[in-house]
Amino acid sequence: MSNFFKLLIPVTEANVSSTKTIKLCGKMWTLVDFKQLSDAPPFTCISYSWGIDKSLNPLNSEKEISARTIPVIETVINSFESDECWNTEIESLFHSEDKLAKKLALAHKASSAIWIDALCSPQEQPAADICIQNMGEIYKSAAQIFVVLNTNCLDTVNRIYNRKPLSLNDYIAVANDDWIDRVWTYQEFVNSKMMFLIAEGKEKKFISELNFLNALMTYATAYSDIQDIDMYQKLERMQLLVAAQQINAQSAFQAMSAVSRRFATRQEDRINVMISVVTNGITSEQNLHLIPPIEHFMNICEENNDFSFIFSTNPRSEVVGKRWRPIGNQLIAVISDVSVYGSGLSGCINDTHLQMNNMCKMVPWKNNLIISSIDGFINGNLSKLLFEGLRQRGFEGCGECIKLEEGYFFPQSPHKRSKDLFVVVSNDVKFHQGAPALLLRSNDTDINQFCDTGIFIGKPPKNSENINVS
Numbered sequence: 001m002s003n004f005f006k007l008l009i010p011v012t013e014a015n016v017s018s019t020k021t022i023k024l025c026g027k028m029w030t031l032v033d034f035k036q037l038s039d040a041p042p043f044t045c046i047s048y049s050w051g052i053d054k055s056l057n058p059l060n061s062e063k064e065i066s067a068r069t070i071p072v073i074e075t076v077i078n079s080f081e082s083d084e085c086w087n088t089e090i091e092s093l094f095h096s097e098d099k100l101a102k103k104l105a106l107a108h109k110a111s112s113a114i115w116i117d118a119l120c121s122p123q124e125q126p127a128a129d130i131c132i133q134n135m136g137e138i139y140k141s142a143a144q145i146f147v148v149l150n151t152n153c154l155d156t157v158n159r160i161y162n163r164k165p166l167s168l169n170d171y172i173a174v175a176n177d178d179w180i181d182r183v184w185t186y187q188e189f190v191n192s193k194m195m196f197l198i199a200e201g202k203e204k205k206f207i208s209e210l211n212f213l214n215a216l217m218t219y220a221t222a223y224s225d226i227q228d229i230d231m232y233q234k235l236e237r238m239q240l241l242v243a244a245q246q247i248n249a250q251s252a253f254q255a256m257s258a259v260s261r262r263f264a265t266r267q268e269d270r271i272n273v274m275i276s277v278v279t280n281g282i283t284s285e286q287n288l289h290l291i292p293p294i295e296h297f298m299n300i301c302e303e304n305n306d307f308s309f310i311f312s313t314n315p316r317s318e319v320v321g322k323r324w325r326p327i328g329n330q331l332i333a334v335i336s337d338v339s340v341y342g343s344g345l346s347g348c349i350n351d352t353h354l355q356m357n358n359m360c361k362m363v364p365w366k367n368n369l370i371i372s373s374i375d376g377f378i379n380g381n382l383s384k385l386l387f388e389g390l391r392q393r394g395f396e397g398c399g400e401c402i403k404l405e406e407g408y409f410f411p412q413s414p415h416k417r418s419k420d421l422f423v424v425v426s427n428d429v430k431f432h433q434g435a436p437a438l439l440l441r442s443n444d445t446d447i448n449q450f451c452d453t454g455i456f457i458g459k460p461p462k463n464s465e466n467i468n469v470s
Helices: 068-077 083-095 097-110 127-133 134-139 151-161 168-175 183-191 211-219 229-245 250-261 267-280 293-303 372-389
Strands: 005-010 021-024 027-034 044-047 054-056 060-066 146-151 195-201 348-349 354-361 403-404 409-411 421-426 434-442 449-459 465-468
Touching: 021 068, 044 068, 044 183, 068 146, 068 195, 083 449, 097 146, 097 168, 127 134, 127 267, 134 183, 146 151, 151 168, 151 195, 151 211, 168 229, 183 250, 183 267, 183 293, 195 211, 211 229, 229 250, 250 267, 250 293, 267 293, 267 372, 293 409, 372 409, 372 449, 409 434, 421 449
Parallel strands: 044 146, 146 195, 449 465
Antiparallel strands: 005 027, 021 027, 054 060, 348 354, 354 421, 354 465, 403 409, 409 449, 421 434, 434 449
């Protein structure tokens, strides 16, 4: 396999002639290649938003990099000298004295090796693509991740470090940093072992991601009056990362939902981020270009016994027995910006259908003529309000609503009502007050026809069954 993994390491007699060098914080550093991640020493990943300004790559004069790259690296290197921060912030994450000592030792070792995309990612193919598709493994392998916010966040980081209340200006400063809403931020959070945040500059104070997120949530009322809906939603997505971090394994639908409305420089980065949070192991050069990235993602999920990618707005396959399976270049979740929980939709692929396990079948609402006029007025207005709320979460349904005994189903497309149509949700893919759902059509066999995806709002029944879909 082409070498895709490089680290910035201080120059020694052993590596001084290996490649070009760069002066950082008064010391010389150099790039060192490793054949595989397991060969590397403990290292630190640096995360930041590139911005629009460019400068020449000091290690390759034919290439440009973000003008922030070198200042960002030097900010992190300077912070390594802050023993006070190491003790304070790592202790807030690991209260056991034994764990604290081990993590402190590891953190200090990792300060002698740095991975940063602009300098460490290969420029040549296929190593460049291999590196991108294995970004999750790089971040999982890192001893720690340092996030460098822009200089406008200096005061905010200091306030959080000193346990002082946040103001509206602090939230505005955080929301205006592009790092908050970039698509790669999601995978960096969920794959990190330890993460710290610092603002670009000469200040050496940094904070753990736990203290950072706790501060944002504790003083959330400070931004309740923000009128800019985009800014508000950016901060809300940041808080959703708290829930994502608490889950050991991300389901396919959770990954799809998390990246749907985050910023991506390239559209293919969305699927690459999704791959990085569900995969285990390295993508090889041999497998890289054999199938499109969307197929690679779904294949990984199927190997993980998770078919929750079915809850997407994509067109479906024309292959008999697989008309339930999404196709396209991207996978678009039916709803985004929600805190998804559950292990994913388990099942089994057969030649003629997909068997979906632990599914709840919804019962249609039975009209009562005595209360229909009052009930219709109340529920008609309620369904409109619910639909508007779903629209704010990225749902692009047609606006129709199917009333069920257990709640409401909003399909993607209009459908002629018939007795053979029914709605199902998974007991293992939910969000607060609802779940992604499927609209199926029954027939004379036990294999149902896929019709549509949508959103169910309500409380599904506790009973479950296996349901087949073609």
